[in-house]
Amino acid sequence: MKVHQFDAVIVGAGGAGLMAALYAVKGGANVAVVSKLYPTRSHTGTAQGGIGAALGNLEEDSPLWHAYDTVKGGDWLSDQNAAKVLAEEAIDAVIELEHMGLPFDRTEDGRISQRRFGGHTSDFGKKPVRRACHAADRTGHMILQTLYQQCIKHNVNFFDEFHVVDVIINKGAVVGCVAVELGTGEIHVFHSKATLFATGGWGRVWSVTSNAHSLTGDGAAITYRRGIPVQDMEFYQFHPTGIYKLGILITEGVRGEGGVLINGRGERFMERYAPNIKDLASRDVISRSIYLEIREGRGIKGKDYVYLDVTPETVNRYLAEAGESRRIDRDYVESKLPDILDFCRTYLGVDPVREPMPIQPTAHYSMGGIPTNVNAEAVIDEDWTVIPGLYAAGEVACVSCHGANRLGTNSLVDLVVFGRRGGMAIADYVKHADFVPLPANPSAEVESELNRIRSSTGKTRPGEIRQQMQRAMMDGVGVFREESGMKAALDCIYELKERFNNDLSIDDKGMKFNTDLLEAWELGCLLDIAELTTISALERKESRGAHSREDYKERDDANWMVHTLVEHQDGIGASLRAGVKPRINLNKRVDTSLSDVDERFAPKVRTY
Numbered sequence: 001m002k003v004h005q006f007d008a009v010i011v012g013a014g015g016a017g018l019m020a021a022l023y024a025v026k027g028g029a030n031v032a033v034v035s036k037l038y039p040t041r042s043h044t045g046t047a048q049g050g051i052g053a054a055l056g057n058l059e060e061d062s063p064l065w066h067a068y069d070t071v072k073g074g075d076w077l078s079d080q081n082a083a084k085v086l087a088e089e090a091i092d093a094v095i096e097l098e099h100m101g102l103p104f105d106r107t108e109d110g111r112i113s114q115r116r117f118g119g120h121t122s123d124f125g126k127k128p129v130r131r132a133c134h135a136a137d138r139t140g141h142m143i144l145q146t147l148y149q150q151c152i153k154h155n156v157n158f159f160d161e162f163h164v165v166d167v168i169i170n171k172g173a174v175v176g177c178v179a180v181e182l183g184t185g186e187i188h189v190f191h192s193k194a195t196l197f198a199t200g201g202w203g204r205v206w207s208v209t210s211n212a213h214s215l216t217g218d219g220a221a222i223t224y225r226r227g228i229p230v231q232d233m234e235f236y237q238f239h240p241t242g243i244y245k246l247g248i249l250i251t252e253g254v255r256g257e258g259g260v261l262i263n264g265r266g267e268r269f270m271e272r273y274a275p276n277i278k279d280l281a282s283r284d285v286i287s288r289s290i291y292l293e294i295r296e297g298r299g300i301k302g303k304d305y306v307y308l309d310v311t312p313e314t315v316n317r318y319l320a321e322a323g324e325s326r327r328i329d330r331d332y333v334e335s336k337l338p339d340i341l342d343f344c345r346t347y348l349g350v351d352p353v354r355e356p357m358p359i360q361p362t363a364h365y366s367m368g369g370i371p372t373n374v375n376a377e378a379v380i381d382e383d384w385t386v387i388p389g390l391y392a393a394g395e396v397a398c399v400s401c402h403g404a405n406r407l408g409t410n411s412l413v414d415l416v417v418f419g420r421r422g423g424m425a426i427a428d429y430v431k432h433a434d435f436v437p438l439p440a441n442p443s444a445e446v447e448s449e450l451n452r453i454r455s456s457t458g459k460t461r462p463g464e465i466r467q468q469m470q471r472a473m474m475d476g477v478g479v480f481r482e483e484s485g486m487k488a489a490l491d492c493i494y495e496l497k498e499r500f501n502n503d504l505s506i507d508d509k510g511m512k513f514n515t516d517l518l519e520a521w522e523l524g525c526l527l528d529i530a531e532l533t534t535i536s537a538l539e540r541k542e543s544r545g546a547h548s549r550e551d552y553k554e555r556d557d558a559n560w561m562v563h564t565l566v567e568h569q570d571g572i573g574a575s576l577r578a579g580v581k582p583r584i585n586l587n588k589r590v591d592t593s594l595s596d597v598d599e600r601f602a603p604k605v606r607t608y
Ligand SMILES: Cc1cc2nc3c(=O)[nH]c(=O)nc-3n(C[C@H](O)[C@H](O)[C@H](O)COP(=O)(O)OP(=O)(O)OC[C@H]3O[C@@H](n4cnc5c(N)ncnc54)[C@H](O)[C@@H]3O)c2cc1C
Pocket: 011, 012, 013, 014, 015, 016, 017, 034, 035, 036, 037, 038, 039, 042, 043, 044, 045, 046, 047, 048, 049, 050, 051, 139, 140, 162, 163, 164, 165, 198, 199, 200, 201, 210, 211, 212, 218, 219, 249, 251, 364, 365, 393, 394, 395, 396, 408, 409, 410, 411, 412, 413, 415
């Protein structure tokens, strides 16, 4: 076992982790970034459509309208203080990225170009507004490369292909983490004053997903096991447009550029569900509409998909119908959506400038995660009590600006705004905090779990368990939910957990590059996340945002303006024992600080 000591350890090298590392270093801290992937392979690099900021470069916009759209899109469960910070600091964060050298698309007069996106409106919902700043359809790639270069320039220490498997808690504080070095199998203990989790999401819980194979919810599972709660796990977003069967994402930017959804009868069906904003309604609304069309037999050829059409002929027809003067041609589509065209041509044999793309909803984004305040400090209860030394930012965190449903482009904003705040908070904290000593044998428990998996001699392959879990979650805890389906999914998860703990088998018993071992360990995280998602979803007896229950169809503001906290029975510092059931705490109220001064921010029925 090797022990390293740094003021701050950042787990994860996506947009949130790199931004936090950069700001912690600039603030004078000695920082290590520990990442299971080589940094530029993080999922942030696949983000396509854009990053939202009310720059107002093409038409009038304001951060207050951005905050309003965020809260409304979140179906009023957003913590409004966080939504306000997000919208206000987005502007500065985007300009900062520009100054770091990020090659944004430009307007004719040289400013950052902006396009439409779902749920982005001006004047409190009156009409669509151009707010999404973009670098073609590879915005996330540009952000990740830009931030990585900056981190290298500022001497951040990188531990690439180090897989974090545990968080260390001593005397009520987080004092570091334990990692496996992929290349050698060696155990490393990172001793730190501050640890920030930026490990991204967990789309791999479901069978059709836009998420990379690595998105297995490690950060939330690791901290949950040691007694840090997770928040709002029932809110998981299905993006409406994934490539049929493959789940690969087709950005909302396609609809932002004028693309439309078409059913098996050739109808633009969103006119029925969202008469004003149509194909640019928020994602939960569109995913449900697609499911309803399919359920009523109006999928393409009666099957379970619909079309997304961005051919210039179709787009221009609808632009003309709407009285807009703008027209597009094939060159324009090629220049604005090059990666999307490439995906469809490569994986589907479909050329989107000539024919429509077959799409279906795909598991995409976790609104829930490790609860934090607006400084990315982890909080452990309804009184917002901070646990010293623990921070979280990005998709794994739940600062809850996104509430029950995230708006397109708001995740990239979340990464840079709250990653930056986390980095600054850490730089301040480590200046005055001392190192809390490591406990005796800090890696013993997790090593014994890894050894159990490595030497397992049961009959069940991890791949079998994974597939069954993904199917159960897709069927029972997907776009639509009801009690019996969720209970069936939960029974299945408990049975699979039992097999994971007592009947597992893996092939590779070695130390070097043992991806068999680490993928099996990741499966354990997925099972925990699936369990936490399902029990949270069963508990919330209403429909809100991405959580849509057929047995409780209405949103219930009187009873449910609360966050769902799920906690380990044994509390902070719990030991890693299998089979402990979580408990639910529903006492954390939603922050309504904007609605206290402006009644437009009070919950209303959503209309589009
Ligand atoms: C296809 C796609 C397109 C998207 N498009 C957009 C968009 O246009 N606009 C938008 O706002 N949002 C978009 N999103 C969402 C957004 O990209 C993600 O929410 C965001 O990038 C997550 O960033 P992150 O920094 O939290 O984590 P990630 O970028 O996912 O990075 C996670 C990091 O954690 C590390 N890690 C994980 N587990 C461990 C472990 N156990 N030990 C060590 N390291 C670990 C990984 O190595 C990685 O470096 C998109 C998402 C997808 C999947």
